[in-house]
Amino acid sequence: MSARNKQGLDQSLRRLEELIGVLEAHPEAAASESARELISLILNLHGMGLAKLMAILAKAEGGAATMARLVEDDQVRAMLLLHGLHPDDMETRVHRAVDRLRPHLGVHGLRIEILEIGRGVVQLRLSASGGIALKASTLLTLPGEIEDAIVEAAPDVDKVIIDGLDLTTGVAAVNTGQDGGP
Amino acid sequence: MTVSSRPGNWVARLQRFARDRHAAAEYCELCSVPLPPDHLHLVEPAKRRLLCVCRACDLLLGDDKDNGYRRVPRRAEKLENFRMTDAEWDALGIPIGLAFFCQGTPGGHILAFYPGPAGPTESLLGLSAWTQLVANNPMLTEQKPDVEALLVNRINGAREYYRVPIDRCYALVGLIRTHWRGVSGGDEVWKAILDFMSDLREQRDGTGAYHHG
Numbered sequence: 001m002s003a004r005n006k007q008g009l010d011q012s013l014r015r016l017e018e019l020i021g022v023l024e025a026h027p028e029a030a031a032s033e034s035a036r037e038l039i040s041l042i043l044n045l046h047g048m049g050l051a052k053l054m055a056i057l058a059k060a061e062g063g064a065a066t067m068a069r070l071v072e073d074d075q076v077r078a079m080l081l082l083h084g085l086h087p088d089d090m091e092t093r094v095h096r097a098v099d100r101l102r103p104h105l106g107v108h109g110l111r112i113e114i115l116e117i118g119r120g121v122v123q124l125r126l127s128a129s130g131g132i133a134l135k136a137s138t139l140l141t142l143p144g145e146i147e148d149a150i151v152e153a154a155p156d157v158d159k160v161i162i163d164g165l166d167l168t169t170g171v172a173a174v175n176t177g178q179d180g181g182p
Numbered sequence: 183m184t185v186s187s188r189p190g191n192w193v194a195r196l197q198r199f200a201r202d203r204h205a206a207a208e209y210c211e212l213c214s215v216p217l218p219p220d221h222l223h224l225v226e227p228a229k230r231r232l233l234c235v236c237r238a239c240d241l242l243l244g245d246d247k248d249n250g251y252r253r254v255p256r257r258a259e260k261l262e263n264f265r266m267t268d269a270e271w272d273a274l275g276i277p278i279g280l281a282f283f284c285q286g287t288p289g290g291h292i293l294a295f296y297p298g299p300a301g302p303t304e305s306l307l308g309l310s311a312w313t314q315l316v317a318n319n320p321m322l323t324e325q326k327p328d329v330e331a332l333l334v335n336r337i338n339g340a341r342e343y344y345r346v347p348i349d350r351c352y353a354l355v356g357l358i359r360t361h362w363r364g365v366s367g368g369d370e371v372w373k374a375i376l377d378f379m380s381d382l383r384e385q386r387d388g389t390g391a392y393h394h395g
Contacts, residue, residue: 013189020192020199029208029216040200081193120194148188155193163364 006074013078013155047083054085081155090154091117097153098124101146108138112146120158122150127164210236212243223254223349227287227328232352254329254347258382261332264343265318271336274311279336280375282351283307285327295351297358297367297375321345335379337372344382354378 026032057063067087070076080086086093094117105112105126115123124146147160208217211233222240224233228250235244244253274281274294281296292307316322324345325332331351335342357378361371 010187010189013192014187017190017192017195020195024199025219027218029218033216036199039196043196043200082196148190151191152188155189155191156197157191158194158198159191161363 009074009078043083046079047085050079050083050085054080078155084156090120090156093153094122094150094157097149101149108142110142115163120156121161122154122157122159123161123163124150125163208234210234210239212236212239222256223347224251225254225328225348226251230286232349252326252329254349255326256347258344258346258350258385260383261319261321261343261345263319264321266315266334266341266343270314270318271334274307276305279338279340280334282331282333282346282354283312284331284348284351285325287327290327295355297362297371302355302358333382337375340379342379342383346382350382 023032023035026035054067057067060066071080071087077086088096095114098112098114101112106129109129111127111129113125113127115125117123126142143162146162150160151157208219208221209215210217210221212235215236215238217234217236222235222237222244224235224240224244225231226233232254233251240253243249243251276294276296278296278298281294283292283294285292292309292312294305294307295302296305297303322332329348331346331348333344333346333351333354335344354375357374358367358371361374362368363370
């Protein structure tokens with residue numbers, strides 16, 4: 001997929017989020033109710049069709065390989081995620097995203113672990129693995145970066161909670177690694 | 183919220199919107215007509231319940247007749263000449279510089295609410311402490327039980343006192359519940375609280391800033 005296509009997709013998804021916000025805050029209940037029903041009908045129509053398509057594909061010869069290729073395409077991936085038809089479940093996708101974050105956080109002397117994934121909420125904990133002091137600017141941007149990485153892989157997550165980063169005091173971590181390791 | 187150029191949890195939001203019929207629109211809890219975001223509220227003191235109501239139900243039931251409901255006023259008022267020393271505040275034993283106090287009618291107890299790690303914390307205020315406060319600040323006698331509260335803000339050296347409608351206190355509670363992270367609350371919750379206070383200062387009614395239920 002070309003960079004331009006990806007940009008276009010990101011743009012429409014951001015717009016989609018904005019519009020949901022507008023509809024949620026719409027003063028006329030009747031208008032927003034119709035919009036809700038319309039969206040719900042279209043989602044159902046597409047969801048049912050796509051589910052059947054995926055079922056047929058899964059049974060076909062070489063279906064698994066085709067599915068794997070399809071998931072690599074950003075647009076197809078987005079569509080499967082929306083309808084809950086992505087072959088990897090939310091938990092698997094979150095674990096993968098966290099694993100991808102580890103080296104980047106390691107550079108800052110931080111460890112990340114998953115405390116819980118359940119009912120759309122992902123709870124993570126950061127802790128310091130060494131005595132490395134974090135720059136204030138890093139502290140400020142880090143939660144946003146982590147959240148971005150998680151919802152990129154799992155836009156079906158409701159909320160990302162990050163424990164162990166105290167932004168109010170600027171203290172990087174609860175545990176400053178006084179265990180006398182090497 | 184961080185300003186991100188990348189899409190967020192769009193799947194969760196779209197699915198929730200499509201699924202949840204009651205998420206956006208609210209309905210009158212007495213007669214079920216749809217309500218605009220800036221609707222009125224009644225308190226049912228016996229059940230300690232806040233109800234979203236339409237104009238018709240408010241007109242019918244919100245007047246001060248004794249029918250079990252009380253109308254929540256809309257205006258907040260800054261109490262300019264409020265007197266409270268740091269020692270008097272400390273004596274109330276509230277661990278944080280933000281709290282509201284409301285008198286509930288069955289019983290007449292003064293309830294104090296303040297934010298904490300386990301969500302909003304409620305505690306019963308000693309009657310003598312309240313009596314002392316009222317003696318120093320006679321305007322507190324005008325505060326209507328159940329529907330109005332005294333909001334005290336002493337965060338970061340502020341010394342602000344407001345007489346506020348109780349629904350705004352509930353909105354503050356909701357705000358704290360949504361944004362509180364970890365033990366200290368985190369950046370987001372304090373930003374939300376500061377925004378709430380500045381809305382109050384500028385007499386914005388906070389419509390859109392709070393949705394409950």
